[in-house]
Amino acid sequence: MSTSGVTFSVERNPSPLSDDARAAILAAPGFGRYFTDHMVRIDWTAEDGWGQGRVVPYGPLSLDPATSALHYGQEIFEGLKAYRQADGSIATFRPDANARRFQRSARRLAMAELPEELFVGSLQALADIDQGWVPNDPAESLYFRPFMIATEVGLGVNKPSSSYTYLLIASPAGAYFTSGVKPVKVWLSTEYTRAAPGGTGEAKCAGNYAAAFVAQAHATAQGCDQVVWLDAAEHRWVEEMGGMNLYFVHGSGPSARIVTPALTGTLLPGVTRDSLLTLAGDLGHVAEEGKISTDEWREGNASGAITEVFACGTAAVITPVGSVKSANDSWTVGDGAPGPVTMQLREKLLALQTGQEPDPHGWMLKL
Ligand SMILES: *Cc1c(COP(=O)(O)O)cnc(C)c1O
Secondary structure, three states: OEOOOEEEEEEOOOOOOOOOOOHHHHHHOOOOOOOOOOOEOOOOOEEOOOOEEEEEEOOOOOOOOOOOOHHHOEEEOEEEEEEOOOOOOOEEOOOHHHHHHHHHOOOOOOOOOOOOOHHHHHHHHHHHOOOHOOOOOOOEEEEEEEEEOOOOOOOOOOEEEEOOEEEEEEEEEOOOOOOOOOEEEEEOOOOOOOOOOOOOOOOOOOHHHHOOOHHHHHHHOOOOOEEEEEEEOOOEEEEEEOOOOEEEEEEEEHHOOEEEEOOOOOOOHHHHHHHHHHHHHHHOEEEEEEEEEEHHHHHHHHHHHEEEEEEEOOOOOOEEEEEEOOOEEEOOOOOOOHHHHHHHHHHHHHHHHOOOOOOOOOOOOEO
């Protein structure tokens, strides 16, 4: 099979799921629970570089217990989706941006960088063989999870691994909001930090998530849905929400201004965040990067200067923030319901991703 000018060998799954069993899964896929019949694997060694890309049956990996990823956490990942288009074809959104971010994450974790054409080619190869797994409902999608692990065997800790394995798996994803878009309640975390200057906050690495679970559990214990991360030094500047970026809406109607925290090195540079800076401009809004403190957030909601707040990322696209709680405060964002600018941006982005509207920026790639 040749895609993106790259050739992948194909070993077909001898016992793929039956059409009926797959249809039953696609009727209620949830998120990240079921996986398609195949996966892609590409190995890298210091001696030979990247090897042959292979489409193989989905299945367990066999790893020596001394494999370095299991001990020192050299693991990075990505997340992006394939959408069934209005014309029945399959397309994905800005895969080049994910490919480049995967390379930047690899550099930060001292791992081998996967060439962009292998990254994009792997998506095409898997979408081609498992196309029956892409849901037809435009509210659903096939979620791609590219990731890479360090595979050198041994416990030496003084140097990065001399071998890596890139894998791509895919999982059908149901509509994120099944009964209408529901705003989340957020907890401003002052006891835990996601990222510090010079750390790995800009990289999509497994360790960032491992370190975040305790803060998420703390937020849940406070009756909140999600944790909001603040800067490490002052616990004052708003950075992100869970695994999503944040936007603050000032004013209303066509002249609304939307502001997202600037990329200081401790924020994950989301593809959705970046796309909204452009899309909001297309809709006539002013979109900018800035700096916002928790005091400004509270006062802005009290005075009405900040009308809406929302989070954005590949999995949920856009999620409104309805209320905020911290150790000594709690308040409502607007009237607590999803705001009009939030919903307009959400519908605009989804219409573009599902091919219901034209793609003026050339963001969609047919798979
Ligand atoms: C992946 C991720 C995001 C969102 O990035 P998208 O490319 O928009 O999906 C935001 N914050 C964190 C911490 C993430 O891991």
